[in-house]
Amino acid sequence: MIMDGNGRWARERGKERVYGHFEGVESVRACTETAVEAGVEYLSLFAFSEENWGRPEAEVTTLMELMASSMINERDTFMANGIRFRVLGNLSRLSEKLRAAIDEMEKATSGNTRLTLIIFLSYSGKWDIMQAAKRLAADYAGREDEMAGLDISAFDKYLVTAGVPDPDLIVRTSGEQRISNYLLWQSAYSEFYFTDILWPDFRRDQFLAAIEAYAGRDRRYGKVK
Ligand code: FPP
Numbered sequence: 001m002i003m004d005g006n007g008r009w010a011r012e013r014g015k016e017r018v019y020g021h022f023e024g025v026e027s028v029r030a031c032t033e034t035a036v037e038a039g040v041e042y043l044s045l046f047a048f049s050e051e052n053w054g055r056p057e058a059e060v061t062t063l064m065e066l067m068a069s070s071m072i073n074e075r076d077t078f079m080a081n082g083i084r085f086r087v088l089g090n091l092s093r094l095s096e097k098l099r100a101a102i103d104e105m106e107k108a109t110s111g112n113t114r115l116t117l118i119i120f121l122s123y124s125g126k127w128d129i130m131q132a133a134k135r136l137a138a139d140y141a142g143r144e145d146e147m148a149g150l151d152i153s154a155f156d157k158y159l160v161t162a163g164v165p166d167p168d169l170i171v172r173t174s175g176e177q178r179i180s181n182y183l184l185w186q187s188a189y190s191e192f193y194f195t196d197i198l199w200p201d202f203r204r205d206q207f208l209a210a211i212e213a214y215a216g217r218d219r220r221y222g223k224v225k
Helices: 006-012 017-038 050-054 057-073 075-081 096-109 125-139 144-149 152-156 204-215
Strands: 042-049 083-088 115-123 169-172 191-194
Touching (some): 006 017, 017 042, 050 115, 169 204
Parallel strands (some): 042 115
16 A cells, blocks of 8 residues: 555645544554455555655654554554554664564564554665665675576565565555555566545545455466466
């Protein structure tokens, strides 16, 4: 999910942008419930990009606080519904307090198997590819000759999404039709679904409509059926 349009949703109602983010959290909750109901195994939410650090400080602070409080508030729901919670991104940029809250939630929910809910926080696709390349190079220092034999799956292991399947479907709300530095490497064969609906209005019915559209897609992965 590329959750877009919170600011516009609020502005349309003559309210501050952050009000849209608060309503956006309700959509996160609705979509998580719908994912569990529909048997979706992985739900990934692009909550904050590396570029989003450039937003006004007050908005960044509110978003971070919202993320921390939502996470803590949902603990019982996660446990009751078998939801494994993960946060992926450049976590070194987060406050120690938020990192500790994430750590605790990840540990508490690590045994849950029904749905993996991944929040991409301080994440960007180019950053991910770059950090993977650096870590791979460091691992192979002194044995560079072995690098020629590496394949795609060897590189996959260095991305922060290691072990997570590539997204089948990428949904973007609010009418924008771009990837905005989300899962660049991992979206090579993802299906895309764009809707004009703003994120705070994207709830159960809208998610089910996206799943239905996806079910009608013909995925060939560059091959002939
Ligand atoms: C995009 O709308 C939305 C964001 C950058 C933030 C999304 C975050 C949340 C909904 C909170 C997430 C909470 C949890 C628990 C994961 P925008 O501000 O870019 O809207 P605009 O394009 O209309 O300005």
